[in-house]
Amino acid sequence: MKKENIEKIVHDNNLGMSIIVKTIARMMIAPVLLFGFYIMIFGHLTPGGGFAGGVILAIAYTLMFMAFSKKMALAKFSGFWASMWDNLGMLAFIVIGFIGLNVGFFMFNFIAVGEPFKLVSAGIIPLENIAIGIKVGAALYAIFIGLSIYERILIQEED
Amino acid sequence: MVVYILNATLFALGLYCLIAKRHIIKKIIGMVIIEYSVNLFLILIGYRKGGIAPILEPGADITHFIKNSVDPLPQALVLTSIVIGLGTLALMAAFAIKLYDKYGTFDMSEIKRLKG
Amino acid sequence: MLLFIVILLFMLVSAIIAIEIKNILSAVVAVGAVGFGVSLLFLFLRAPDIAITQVIVEVLSLIILIRATTRADNEAIERKIDNFANIIGLIFIGLFIAFCYWAFVDMTPFGIPLMRISQHYVSRGLAETGAANIVAAVILDYRAYDTLGEAIVIFTSILGAFVILRSKGKKYIEEKDTEIIGIPNEGEE
Numbered sequence: 152m153k154k155e156n157i158e159k160i161v162h163d164n165n166l167g168m169s170i171i172v173k174t175i176a177r178m179m180i181a182p183v184l185l186f187g188f189y190i191m192i193f194g195h196l197t198p199g200g201g202f203a204g205g206v207i208l209a210i211a212y213t214l215m216f217m218a219f220s221k222k223m224a225l226a227k228f229s230g231f232w233a234s235m236w237d238n239l240g241m242l243a244f245i246v247i248g249f250i251g252l253n254v255g256f257f258m259f260n261f262i263a264v265g266e267p268f269k270l271v272s273a274g275i276i277p278l279e280n281i282a283i284g285i286k287v288g289a290a291l292y293a294i295f296i297g298l299s300i301y302e303r304i305l306i307q308e309e310d
Numbered sequence: 311m312v313v314y315i316l317n318a319t320l321f322a323l324g325l326y327c328l329i330a331k332r333h334i335i336k337k338i339i340g341m342v343i344i345e346y347s348v349n350l351f352l353i354l355i356g357y358r359k360g361g362i363a364p365i366l367e368p369g370a371d372i373t374h375f376i377k378n379s380v381d382p383l384p385q386a387l388v389l390t391s392i393v394i395g396l397g398t399l400a401l402m403a404a405f406a407i408k409l410y411d412k413y414g415t416f417d418m419s420e421i422k423r424l425k426g
Numbered sequence: 427m428l429l430f431i432v433i434l435l436f437m438l439v440s441a442i443i444a445i446e447i448k449n450i451l452s453a454v455v456a457v458g459a460v461g462f463g464v465s466l467l468f469l470f471l472r473a474p475d476i477a478i479t480q481v482i483v484e485v486l487s488l489i490i491l492i493r494a495t496t497r498a499d500n501e502a503i504e505r506k507i508d509n510f511a512n513i514i515g516l517i518f519i520g521l522f523i524a525f526c527y528w529a530f531v532d533m534t535p536f537g538i539p540l541m542r543i544s545q546h547y548v549s550r551g552l553a554e555t556g557a558a559n560i561v562a563a564v565i566l567d568y569r570a571y572d573t574l575g576e577a578i579v580i581f582t583s584i585l586g587a588f589v590i591l592r593s594k595g596k597k598y599i600e601e602k603d604t605e606i607i608g609i610p611n612e613g614e615e
Binding site: 311312313314315316317318319320322323324325326327329330331333335336338339340342343346349350353354355356357358359361362363364365366367368372375376379380381382383385386387388389390392393394395396397398399400401403404405406407408 | 427430431434435437438441442444445450453454457460461464467468471472473474475476479480483486487490491493494495511512515516519522523526527530531533534535536537538539541543544545547548549552558559560561564565569572573576579580583584586587590591
Binding site for chain 3: 206260
């Protein structure tokens with residue numbers, strides 16, 4: 152959707168929650184995303200790792216879904232792209248494993264183990280963290296979309 | 311030992327809620343309490359009194375760390391278990407929503423009585 | 427040790443509240459309190475990775491549970507009290523705890539872990555993998571197959587949830603799906 156259409160939805164008073172919630176959400180989504188990426192990327196040095204980082208990313212997008220309306224969240228990050236990022240994360244994890252298979256065994260650590268306590272070190276562990284984080288984040292956002300977009304139809308018994 | 315018995319009591323409470331209540335959301339709550347109790351039990355096995363968390367810091371003494379760290383293997387198993395529990399909860403919530411849409415109630419004994 | 431017992435008693439009281447209270451929204455909030463108690467206990471048991479993951483998963487599971495229940499009636503249905511089932515349930519719980527006590531007597535005492543394989547992981551983790559976080563080294567280098575299996579399980583459960591939520595009925599009346607996502611006030615819809 153075009154940028155002015157998204158702006159129109161954001162400032163519409165009938166969609167989404169009240170204006171206080173929208174202002175705070177607008178300020179808070181970027182730091183939460185940054186925090187999620189930080190925990191995901193530094194998974195081999197500080198506690199956290201791929202799973203916690205991925206779930207924090209899903210929470211940031213869920214905040215956007217709940218504070219602004221469903222139309223705006225689906226315009227920014229639709230169900231198709233959530234499913235696609237889920238598949239790409241899983242594919243990246245398996246491809247890393249197969250590259251290791253050519254050198255040694257499956258999921259062999261083929262990048263050289265660097266110096267400890269640096270960001271670029273520990274072989275394939277940061278790459279696997281990022282792949283798992285993207286996969287888990289996209290999958291949990293997709294399940295939240297799935298609970299909200301299908302219309303709740305009450306089935307009437309045939310009289 | 312007392313800690314293990316309290317943990318088993320938490321498991322037993324979750325099991326009681328799962329089998330004796332009739333509201334579907336209460337059954338889901340019982341299942342969630344059982345999951346918390348099992349994850350806690352696995353971490354309780356690997357605890358060492360006066361231990362250090364299994365994360366190395368720059369400039370730490372390696373032999374002191376090896377003698378005093380807690381067990382990292384149960385922590386690795388529990389990490390995947392927690393996220394799988396979330397996936398299971400999403401599936402159970404989807405079941406609860408569809409059952410409410412079809413039968414109009416959350417009560418399991420009513421649902422067992424109605425046909426189709 | 428006293429700290430662990432105090433947090434466990436708080437969790438037991440919260441669990442009893444979550445089981446017995448009649449309003450469903452309050453029961454969901456009480457389960458959230460149990461989850462935060464578990465996360466606090468993980469922090470004191472020297473497992474910071476697990477504490478972070480437990481807090482985050484707790485928040486998302488509360489969101490999913492509230493989303494599934496606020497469209498419906500909020501009262502638990504307890505029209506007739508079934509005394510027989512309650513008493514049999516309590517007797518089984520008593521037997522279960524007695525058997526647990528007999529089983530736990532033979533375990534290693536609390537505070538002395540049996541680290542047979544973990545000695546290898548802890549002593550050679552940094553040199554062989556280069557990661558300072560030994561738990562990350564275990565789940566992504568020594569036991570990476572388990573992480574692959576876990577990714578497959580999450581994928582399958584999300585797929586199953588979508589298949590269940592999608593099907594339409596034979597004859598339906600469309601409920602007005604509102605744009606405003608939130609918890610409705612009392613007395614509304």
